[in-house]
């Protein structure tokens with residue numbers, strides 16, 4: 001297992017969060033495995049624990065990349081439909097606000113991630129402190145769209161943003177090697193630079209109502225617990241109503257007034 005002292009502060013924090021989340025895993029559980037750099041650390045730690053303790057788990061992955069990694073490390077990966085319903089999903093996030101609302105999809109996996117998270121009794125987010133924000137939106141909001149008619153979809157997204165006074169900043173099609181980025185489902189992604197999302201519920205509803213939009217990266221009311229790792233190996237847990245005060249400490253420093 002990696003030694004915390006050899007890691008960058010961000011990776012040490014991700015490792016601390018991963019270890020705390022994995023402590024929630026029990027023998028016989030059906031688990032959802034997230035996607036992204038934090039999830040990679042978590043999957044490696046999980047595989048090490050499964051090997052050491054001989055745990056019997058069934059896992060559903062939120063991306064092909066995670067499925068490949070987990071399988072290569074000896075975890076049992078099945079499709080979500082084979083498993084049916086999950087006890088727990090552990091995933092990273094691009095932003096976490098004091099109400100445990102999230103932006104996800106920086107790695108392009110938010111569609112499968114949302115399906116897997118909603119099919120879980122519990123979703124636990126693991127993150128480093130940089131992911132904790134007061135208001136969602138500094139991170140670009142990923143919106144997965146069907147390639148058919150995507151310029152029309154972009155126009156409808158722009159009109160939606162304008163109607164909510166969010167339309168002044170660019171909408172960029174995500175690219176890889178100068179070509180549109182293609183998701184695991186064969187779709188494309190528009191990244192919306194919004195700076196701040198004052199009413200995530202309103203925006204989420206409006207985006208979901210656009211026909212070519214498959215899924216946006218706002219995860220509202222889905223996360224049950226956020227475990228924020230610290231570079232020194234400690235963790236801070238944000239849950240429900242307590243999250244407000246604790247995330248103030250993370251945002252503004254312990255004991256400081258807002």
Ligand SMILES: O=C[C@H](O)[C@H](O)[C@H](O)COP(=O)(O)O
Pocket residue numbers: 034035036037038039091092093094103104105106107108109110113
């Ligand atoms: O699509 C990717 C996922 O939503 C990731 O969980 C998210 O982007 C966080 O990734 P990372 O752990 O690399 O910061």
